[in-house]
Amino acid sequence: MMTTKYFLALFLSFLALTTMAQEESDIVEVYGLILTKGQSAQYAYVPFVTVAVKGSTRGTYANYEGMYSIVVKKGQTLSFSAVGFAPRDIVIPEDINGMYHTLTVEMEPAxxxxxxxxxxxxxxxxxxxxxxLAMQPNRAGxxxxxxxxxxxxxxxxxxxNATDMDGKESSIQYLRQQASDYSYQGQQAPQSIFDPIAWGKFFNQWQKKKRTPKEEQMIKILEGENGN
Structure with missing residues (x-):
């Protein structure tokens, strides 16, 4: 009985490892440059291009020099888009050997x-x-x-709110988030609830607020109780 349980556990472990190895073999890191051909027939970098995995919510963007890197599964489609350029969809080959794949993308001006x-x-x-002034009144209105x-x-x-951020806005947001993470790395970010200055501003605003008759009545009751 113990031997049967031992072999069953060993078989399940082997099956799980095989499945994990198969899933890992389908993952590949795609990286490269995004270029465009200028008027002088020379290639130039395309900065802040949005790189998205088609059919999912995952993606990234290229840096100022057109370099990008993203981890995807073999067979997935990458969508490249930027303002002023025609979008491109490129399918990642399924017969890639290894975990890295170089992909240089050329964008065409739109x-x-x-x-x-x-x-x-x-x-x-x-x-x-x-x-x-001589226009028709209805038209002017x-x-x-x-x-x-x-x-x-x-x-x-x-x-x-309905307009997505472009590459430049995304990069600014990402850099701000990184700066915030690095500033408080290794320690907890400050909480406003423990800030005496914030509490002082709150009480000042509360005192300036116009009180309702019920609030005035409650204040008088509390003052009377404190006096007694």
Whole structure:
């Protein structure tokens, strides 16, 4: 009976190690440079390119010199995107030998075609004011309403929250987080609850606050109890 249990435990351990080894063999670190060909036919670095694993929430970004590094599974797809360049999707080969794979990516500049517009300058401000006042009242009201909606704080905040950070913003956020981690490395970050200055500001704001009748009544009751 003991021999059977021993062989069963040994078999399960071997099966677990085999599964872990197989999973580790599927993982590879992909690194390299992201370049683009300039007008002089010479290659230049593309900084702060977003590198994402397609179909997942994992990703990273290239540094200022276009260098990147990310750990993925063989067969997954990497998406490279940057403002002003056409996005690229590259599938990581499944027949890679080893745990490292070099991948140099060339980004193509994206051409944005805009509709042709004609700008008519006015001779002076007086003519501009006269033409503006001569506009139809309904049209002027519509333009004013559109301008107010576009400049509304809630609208601007909603657009900002719905817009993803680009490579530069991501790098700034990452560097700030690193600086914060290094500043408090080996010790706990300070807590505002133990800060006497923060408590002083809190009490000052609380004293300036306009009290409700119920609060005034409670304060009088407490003062009377303390007096007794």
């Amino acid at each position: 051409e944005i075609n805009m509709e042709e517009i004609t700008v008519f300058p006015w001779p002076d401000r007086n003519n501009l004011a006269a033409e503006f 519509q333009l004013e309403a559109i301008a107010k909606d576009n400049l509304d704080k809630k609208q601007l905040l909603a657009v900002a």
